[in-house]
Amino acid sequence: xxxxxxxxxxxxxxxxxxxxxxxxxxxxxxxxxxxxxxxxxxxxxxxxxxxxxxxxxxxxxxxxxxxxxxxxxxxxxxxxxxxxxxxxxxxxxxxxxxxxxxxxxxxxxxxxxxxxxxxxxxxxxxxxxxxxxxxxxxxxxxxxxxxxxxxxxxxxxxxxxxxxxxxxxxxxxxxxxxxxxxxxxx
Amino acid sequence: xxxxxxxxxxxxxxxxxxxxxxxxxxxxxxxxxxxxxxxxxxxxxxxxxxxxxxxxxxxxxxxxxxxxxxxxxxxxxxxxxxxxxxxxxxxxxxxxxxxxxxxxxxxxxxxxxxxxxxxxxxxxxxxxxxxxxxxxxxxxxxxxxxxxxxxxxxxxxxxxxxxxxxxxxxxxxxxxxxxxxxxxxx
Numbered sequence: 001x002x003x004x005x006x007x008x009x010x011x012x013x014x015x016x017x018x019x020x021x022x023x024x025x026x027x028x029x030x031x032x033x034x035x036x037x038x039x040x041x042x043x044x045x046x047x048x049x050x051x052x053x054x055x056x057x058x059x060x061x062x063x064x065x066x067x068x069x070x071x072x073x074x075x076x077x078x079x080x081x082x083x084x085x086x087x088x089x090x091x092x093x094x095x096x097x098x099x100x101x102x103x104x105x106x107x108x109x110x111x112x113x114x115x116x117x118x119x120x121x122x123x124x125x126x127x128x129x130x131x132x133x134x135x136x137x138x139x140x141x142x143x144x145x146x147x148x149x150x151x152x153x154x155x156x157x158x159x160x161x162x163x164x165x166x167x168x169x170x171x172x173x174x175x176x177x178x179x180x181x182x183x184x185x186x
Numbered sequence: 187x188x189x190x191x192x193x194x195x196x197x198x199x200x201x202x203x204x205x206x207x208x209x210x211x212x213x214x215x216x217x218x219x220x221x222x223x224x225x226x227x228x229x230x231x232x233x234x235x236x237x238x239x240x241x242x243x244x245x246x247x248x249x250x251x252x253x254x255x256x257x258x259x260x261x262x263x264x265x266x267x268x269x270x271x272x273x274x275x276x277x278x279x280x281x282x283x284x285x286x287x288x289x290x291x292x293x294x295x296x297x298x299x300x301x302x303x304x305x306x307x308x309x310x311x312x313x314x315x316x317x318x319x320x321x322x323x324x325x326x327x328x329x330x331x332x333x334x335x336x337x338x339x340x341x342x343x344x345x346x347x348x349x350x351x352x353x354x355x356x357x358x359x360x361x362x363x364x365x366x367x368x369x370x371x372x
Contacts, residue, residue, distance in 0.1 A: 036301070039301070039304070041305065042298070042301050042302060042305055044260075044261055046232050046233060047232060047233040047234065047235040047236065047257075048233065048236070048238070049233040050233065050234070050236060050251060050254070052234070063255075063256055064253060064254070064255060065236060065251065065253070065254035065255070065256070066252060066253065067250060067251070067252065068236070068250070068251035068254060069249070069250060069251070070249055070251070071233075074230075075230055079265065079266075080265075080272070081272040081274075081302060081305045081306065081307045082305070083305070083306070084271075084272070084305065084306030084307070085270075085272070086266075086267040086270070086271070086272040088267075112228070115222070115225070115228050116228060116267060118225070119227065119228055119267045119268070119269070119270065120267065120269070120270030121267045121270070
């Protein structure tokens with residue numbers, strides 16, 4: 001079942017859209033705004049990639065996209081700069097209490113994270129186990145170690161508890177991932 | 187007249203879309219692909235930001251965006267990593283032989299470039315004077331110096347000839363801007 005970027009279809013009634021399923025994304029966006037307004041770091045979510053097939057112009061000054069298709073992203077969703085370093089990450093949720101399914105991550109994204117590491121950037125995943133309300137910072141190095149060393153289709157929560165860092169929930173910023181970066185990299 | 191991101195309307199006939207006016211963008215994308223495949227640097231163009239208002243699902247596995255609106259971008263179009271540094275830039279064209287109109291650049295983009303500099307990144311514009319077939323690398327520092335010190339509505343070409351670096355056109359990559367970065371920053 002295709003839920004592109006959190007768009008959900010209720011076949012009985014009307015269409016719900018917007019990332020209703022990803023509160024994590026809202027939290028990260030709030031944190032990014034906090035970071036920008038306080039001049040701590042400049043990190044943005046990349047817009048959803050779409051192939052635009054048709055645009056209407058109801059008037060000279062207005063344009064409406066009338067047909068567009070979701071593209072598979074070739075990169076991760078978030079990147080930017082912090083303390084002079086290139087930062088790159090993706091945010092994922094898991095409803096499971098015991099593991100994080102790897103079908104959540106496209107092979108392109110893994111390759112992208114690996115390239116970023118090779119080029120001297122800071123790359124990671126923010127993974128939230130929603131039913132446990134636990135949010136982890138998982139370094140791309142550890143993610144890639146797991147995917148390259150096992151054929152498993154999901155990462156058990158024990159791996160996170162051993163290798164990843166819990167990001168505590170705060171009022172501002174909600175997901176202080178830059179603080180984790182301070183601890184791990186500086 | 188609103189031409190969002192290069193979409194052009196011919197009111198007599200049909201709609202042309204795609205960045206037909208920006209060969210510079212094609213050239214930069216070719217260069218970015220070259221840089222990635224040769225593992226020189228990882229730079230991507232950000233997708234066009236759209237506010238999605240309506241999505242149809244013709245079948246379970248297909249989604250079509252049926253209504254979306256172009257957003258004013260709050261950042262520049264390109265960013266990535268090169269030699270461990272965060273890279274950020276925009277690409278602009280000018281048909282004029284004598285100047286580069288500053289209405290090409292949104293105040294948000296100037297503010298964004300300034301923030302990137304403050305945070306230790308490499309920020310610049312690639313400006314092509316299309317009728318002269320001259321492509322310049324203009325450091326954000328110089329761009330901001332100009333906009334902050336004058337009230338002029340365009341940058342004369344003499345400023346580019348004095349402060350900017352010409353990027354020669356090559357076969358591969360077409361716009362070797364990373365080579366200019368090597369000269370200026372390393």
